[in-house]
Amino acid sequence: MTSEKDLLRKAHSFxxxxxxxxxxxxxxxxxxxxxxxLGEQDLAEECLAETLSRFLLALxxxxxxxxxxxxxxxxxxxxYITDQYRRKEQWEHELTEAHPDLEQDxxxxxxxxxxENKLRHALSCLTPDQRQVVVLKFIExxxxxxxxxxxxxxxxxxxxxxxxxxAALRRMLKNELEEE
Amino acid sequence: xxxxxxxxxxxxxxxxxxxxKLQTVPDRQPEQVESGRRLFLEQAxxxxxxxxxxxxxxxxxxxxxxxxxxxxxxxxxxFSTIMIILLISMVGASLTLAASQSSLPGQAxxxxxxxxxxxxxxxxxxxxxxxxxxxxxxxxxxxxxxAITKSGGVPPDAVLVRLENQSDLAIAAALRLEQRxxxxxxxxxxxxxxxxxxxxxxxxxxxxxxPQVEQTLSRTREMLQLRLRQVEMYLExxxxxxxxxxxxxxxxxxxxxLLQRSEVVPKGTPVPGNLPGTAGFPAGCISCTxxxxxxxxxxxxxxxxxxxxxxxPAQTTAGNQPNQPGSPSTGENQPGSPxxxxxxQPDKPERPGPGGYxxx
Numbered sequence: 001m002t003s004e005k006d007l008l009r010k011a012h013s014f015x016x017x018x019x020x021x022x023x024x025x026x027x028x029x030x031x032x033x034x035x036x037x038l039g040e041q042d043l044a045e046e047c048l049a050e051t052l053s054r055f056l057l058a059l060x061x062x063x064x065x066x067x068x069x070x071x072x073x074x075x076x077x078x079x080y081i082t083d084q085y086r087r088k089e090q091w092e093h094e095l096t097e098a099h100p101d102l103e104q105d106x107x108x109x110x111x112x113x114x115x116e117n118k119l120r121h122a123l124s125c126l127t128p129d130q131r132q133v134v135v136l137k138f139i140e141x142x143x144x145x146x147x148x149x150x151x152x153x154x155x156x157x158x159x160x161x162x163x164x165x166x167a168a169l170r171r172m173l174k175n176e177l178e179e180e
Numbered sequence: 181x182x183x184x185x186x187x188x189x190x191x192x193x194x195x196x197x198x199x200x201k202l203q204t205v206p207d208r209q210p211e212q213v214e215s216g217r218r219l220f221l222e223q224a225x226x227x228x229x230x231x232x233x234x235x236x237x238x239x240x241x242x243x244x245x246x247x248x249x250x251x252x253x254x255x256x257x258x259f260s261t262i263m264i265i266l267l268i269s270m271v272g273a274s275l276t277l278a279a280s281q282s283s284l285p286g287q288a289x290x291x292x293x294x295x296x297x298x299x300x301x302x303x304x305x306x307x308x309x310x311x312x313x314x315x316x317x318x319x320x321x322x323x324x325x326x327a328i329t330k331s332g333g334v335p336p337d338a339v340l341v342r343l344e345n346q347s348d349l350a351i352a353a354a355l356r357l358e359q360r361x362x363x364x365x366x367x368x369x370x371x372x373x374x375x376x377x378x379x380x381x382x383x384x385x386x387x388x389x390x391p392q393v394e395q396t397l398s399r400t401r402e403m404l405q406l407r408l409r410q411v412e413m414y415l416e417x418x419x420x421x422x423x424x425x426x427x428x429x430x431x432x433x434x435x436x437x438l439l440q441r442s443e444v445v446p447k448g449t450p451v452p453g454n455l456p457g458t459a460g461f462p463a464g465c466i467s468c469t470x471x472x473x474x475x476x477x478x479x480x481x482x483x484x485x486x487x488x489x490x491x492x493p494a495q496t497t498a499g500n501q502p503n504q505p506g507s508p509s510t511g512e513n514q515p516g517s518p519x520x521x522x523x524x525q526p527d528k529p530e531r532p533g534p535g536g537y538x539x540x
Contacts (some may be wrong), residue, residue, distance in 0.1 A: 011375075013228075014224050014225070014227060014231065016221060016224065016225065016226035019219070019220070019221060019224045020221060023216075023217050023220050023221070024217075027213075027217075029206070031205075031208055032205045035204045035205045035206070036205060041206065041208075041209075045208075045212055045216065048218075049216060049219065053220075053223060054215075056220070056223055056224055056227055057227075059227070060227040060230070060231060060274050066259065072337065115201075116201065116202060119198055119199070119201075120201060120202070134199065135199075138196050138200065139199055139200070139202050139203050141203075158312070166192040166195050166196070167192070169195045169197045169199075170191075170192060170194065172423040173198070175197065
């Protein structure tokens with residue numbers, strides 16, 4: 001396996017093998033990241049396709065990353081997801097109204113999906129940087145250095161963002177529980 | 181809501197434990213993976229082809245453009261150099277020419293002055309106002325004669341020859357015009373020659389000149405009076421000047437008019453009886469002659485020759501001079517005439533065509 005810099009150098013010349021390797025290496029992570037935030041496979045696939053398309057367009061315009069490809073791709077995906085959040089404000093409630101008469105055995109699974117969507121809704125209420133830090137840290141399992149590269153901020157800022165994001169999530173989820 | 185109810189949300193760890201639950205992601209469908217990969221690589225291939233085409237065009241443009249720029253630069257540099265050289269030459273020539281206009285015979289720039297006059301006369305040959313130019317140049321000769329005389333020198337023969345020649349050129353140019361214009365031109369020439377004659381008279385009277393100078397001035401006056409008479413004859417009867425006129429060269433070699441003393445007015449040439457000093461002809465008869473009829477060629481410019489340098493100038497009017505043996509009636513050089521100085525060539529027609537003939 002070639003190093004990331006070699007891979008990117010070949011990608012800038014649109015080498016098919018290098019691009020195929022990039023797709024194979026990075027598309028699963030991007031897909032997972034998108035699915036965790038969007039909660040739907042189709043939206044995650046769309047996010048992945050859009051992310052890789054923007055990456056190719058940047059290469060065509062002689063742009064794109066020279067290193068840290070993963071952080072670059074996550075940043076694109078994150079921007080796309082942020083746009084999706086702005087477009088769909090009430091997406092988490094549609095699922096509840098769409099399945100009122102499901103059987104008991106499926107209700108548990110559905111409740112789990114609803115809880116996940118509530119959590120995603122709480123995530124969507126964070127600032128983009130807070131959301132990205134929380135997701136990369138606690139869902140994707142990245143360390144602070146990688147997160148700092150991904151969002152383009154120092155590690156201290158990552159820690160601060162992480163702390164404020166968790167506090168905000170805790171407050172929002174507690175309020176949700178009290179309302180029920 | 182089990183998940184929420186079971187958590188008190190007292191610390192961040194509760195939130196983190198919830199977030200970990202989001203890590204569960206269903207596997208992608210293999211066909212979707214394959215489809216996404218194929219689309220990604222197809223898009224990459226499209227971009228690769230586009231970039232290759234753009235690169236090729238860009239390289240070709242760069243190559244052509246750099247070559248064109250280089251050639252343009254070379255051409256511009258060459259053109260600029262030529263233009264600068266031409267400009268400097270023209271400015272230098274103009275300054276030299278301007279400086280030469282006040283030069284006198286014997287000075288360094290005088291030949292340049294004469295050359296420029298000849299050039300202007302040649303260029304204005306077909307112009308209706310060419311007689312005025314010739315008159316201006318003859319005035320210039322008069323000023324030169326005046327300046328040299330006042331400074332105590334002897335005007336060179338070349339100046340007199342040019343004066344004579346330029347007077348002839350003025351008359352010839354006037355004769356090329358239509359009759360009405362020609363009459364006006366002849367009147368202008370008449371006035372100008374009269375003025376020149378008066379200047380010479382004044383010079384002779386005011387300055388006690390050397391005999392040699394006096395001789396030269398007298399010869400010049402005689403020449404001017406002859407032209408004056410020619411012009412008067414024309415003004416008396418313009419219709420007589422209908423036949424072809426001989427050509428007058430702009431380049432008359434110095435001495436050609438001075439070394440040969442032919443008849444001022446050949447045999448058979450009418451002289452107006454009402455002109456002063458034209459005794460021997462019936463008054464009022466300008467066409468009747470003792471020896472023949474009026475021949476315009478005898479009146480034409482260039483048909484008159486003065487005395488050679490050093491010989492006695494004609495004291496009487498030209499019309500009363502007897503014919504000399506062997507002298508031609510047209511005034512052209514013939515065998516038997518006095519030997520010519522080097523460079524003395526008979527006048528030859530230089531310009532065929534409309535200038536030599538009067539058509540009505």
